[in-house]
Amino acid sequence: MSHRPYVIDQMISAKSIAARIEELSTEIEKDFRDTDKLVVVGLLRGSFVFIADLVRELDLPVEVDFIEASSYGDAMESSREVRIFKDLRGRIEGRDVLVVEDIIDTGHTLHHVMAYLEAKGPARLKSIALLDKPARREVDYKPDYIGFEIPDEFVVGYGIDFAQRNRNLPYIGKVRFTDDDPA
């Protein structure tokens, strides 16, 4: 939990996010045009806004499922220990699967979840992250689709939290601590 005062500076507008999701959907539709059904798996909690907007742009037969993993808790630093709190409801063996993530930072979360899901034997398994922060990567993993590459800033909004707050902002913003400001 942060007790330091901070403000949020907008980094990516709601309009830019919507435009990028349209482009990404076209790419995904092309790659999975022959699918009988695509299981779109949201990684809770951060991806709940992104998956809602993404599936509504996808002109494919989709099923939606969720898995919950977390490694940050209320901190700004990854614990590097990814815990699965909730597993999928459905089976993905032999199915086409797209994992939807809000942000890839150190890479521990997505890397761990992809290995966990791969072991369930899907036909095709791909991942999409709205944001990619490559400067902080600790594991060698690159999502198949990326919305925006961002600099090394702590971001919030559009589902992403800081100590569980700010998930409801319609845009992506960066956290700026005001006690860092020169007097």
Ligand SMILES: O=P(O)(O)OC[C@H]1O[C@H](OP(=O)(O)OP(=O)(O)O)[C@H](O)[C@@H]1O
């Ligand atoms: O690449 P990494 O360094 O692993 O960081 C990315 C992950 O961290 C955040 O989740 P968090 O653990 O905060 O849980 P949440 O989704 O419930 O907010 C974010 O939603 C990603 O899942």
Ligand code: HPA
């Ligand atoms: O920049 C971030 N903001 C919020 N949660 C996060 N989890 C990984 N990176 C971030």
Ligand SMILES: [Mg+2]
């Ligand atoms: Mg998350």
